Amino acid sequence: MNKVMGLLLGLALLASSAMAADNIKLGAFFDLSGRGAFIGTPTKLVAEMVVDKINTAGGIHGKMLELKIADTEADPAKTASIAKKYIYKDKVAAIIGPTLTDTGMNVKQVVDKGRTPIFMTVGGDPVIMGGKFGPTKWVFKSPQRSSIAVERLFIYLKSKGLTKVALLAAADGFGKDGSGWMDKLAPKYGIEIVARESFGTRDTDMTVQLTKVKNSHPQALLAWTIGPAGSILAKNKVQLGIDIPLFQCHGLPDPKYIELAGTASEGDRMPATKLMVADELPDSDPQKPVIQEFIRLYKEKGYDKQFPINTHSGYAWDAIMIVSNAIKKVGTDPETLRNEIETTTNYIGVSGIYNISSDDHNGLDVDSMVMVQVKNGKFVLAE
Structure with a gap:
């Protein structure tokens, strides 16, 4: 009996191992501690949320997405070290993150040498600028360019x-x-x-x-x-x-800004994603149903209780969705996947409608942003 149980357990472990090996691995690293943790922590939750959504719907051609998560601690050297682990040990199909421009800059050479696509969730432009800013072939980013x-x-x-x-x-x-x-x-x-x-x-x-x-x-x-x-x-x-x-x-449309500044924030204005004023969007806006679905899932998870929705909230969603759509079309061969990401057209995301090209590894234009202002302690469309 014990031999039978042992054999069954062994077979189960082998099956589990085979299934895990068949997963599509994505590396994800964010500031879960350090100066960018207020952005990085909820970004991690959104990354998990969108992967769960994809897997619940059957994954990608029956294969599940496996998200490997790490904390960059706002440390450029640590970020580069994690990227190397993802590429050479974990053999990920692509990397999502990090949180800050400074840490993002430190992994450009790593992913270029490792020939692995990375979809960053950082605000600064240098991560997708070439020349003195370093190689850009394998680097994309989901937040609007500065x-x-x-x-x-x-x-x-x-x-x-x-x-x-x-x-x-x-x-x-x-x-x-x-x-x-x-x-x-x-x-x-x-x-x-x-x-x-x-x-x-x-x-x-x-x-x-x-x-x-x-x-x-x-x-x-x-x-x-x-x-x-x-x-x-x-x-x-x-x-x-x-x-x-x-x-x-565009990095400050966040209820936390109002909380910290108090009444001093009243009337302050800033560019933001449409996510901040979802209720004010016309029904004709193609982003509106996507944003509403995102908000519904985010609140169902209860994330809004600790991390109210802000302009950063949709960045990981858009990055993972675009990468997943590309994997669905062409698989995980690095060069082929990179090329497919680079030809993303009319992807309607939370943060905008993406049209990525070889000249623009972001793909969002000025119409993806609105001006908002603080009015009676809330963000509304600016007058």
Whole structure:
């Protein structure tokens, strides 16, 4: 009897092992601790949610997606080490993540050498820019490019006659990316940057910088950062009695921003994904049903209780969906898969409608973003 039970157990383990070996592996790494954990942790939950949705529907041609998850800890060196493990040990079909521009930059060479597609969930443009920024053949990203967010912001500023602005940007890779695009695009939209200051992402007071730019008499303040620093800027502005509008970047449309800044956030405006104003979208918008389905699943999981939906929420969903759609068409051969991802056309996602090409490894245009503002403690379409 014991021999029979042992044989059955052995057969079950072999079957389980065979099934696991037949899975399609995706590597996923995010800031689950460190300065980007407020974005990385809910992004991980969304990655698990979309993989569960795909597997519940039968996987990809009967094969289940297997998500391998790791914490980058906002550490570029650790991120590169994890990427190598995914490529050479785990033999993943593709990688999803990481969270920050700085960590994303550190894996470009790794995936290029390992010939493995990576779909990043970072905001900065350099991850998909070549030349001095490194190889881009294997790198894609789901959040809008900083250049697109800057254009959406500048179009709005011009429409409101706000042409003289002061810029306050974080001293990290993301802040420098946004600042660079503002310098490049400002002349196109008739915007003059009359003053600029920088700050650290962990700074707890920006009154010195705000006082300096105030003396240049701008019509508006532009801030380019993610995380608590943006809320601190909003509060410091009110404390100093600076009575001009504040515009934040596309990384800050998040209920956490309002929570941290309190009433000081009232009236602040920023570019965002349509996810932030789903109820205000017209029924004719092709993204609306996709966004509504995402919100329904997110709330069913109960994620909204700890991590209210924000502009970052859909990035992992879009990345994994696009990669999965490509695997469904061509399989997991690295070069063939990469080529298929690069020809993604009219994919209607949570964050926009993606049209990826060899010249654009993001595929979102300015129409994928809207301007939102804080009104009565909530985000609404900007007036």
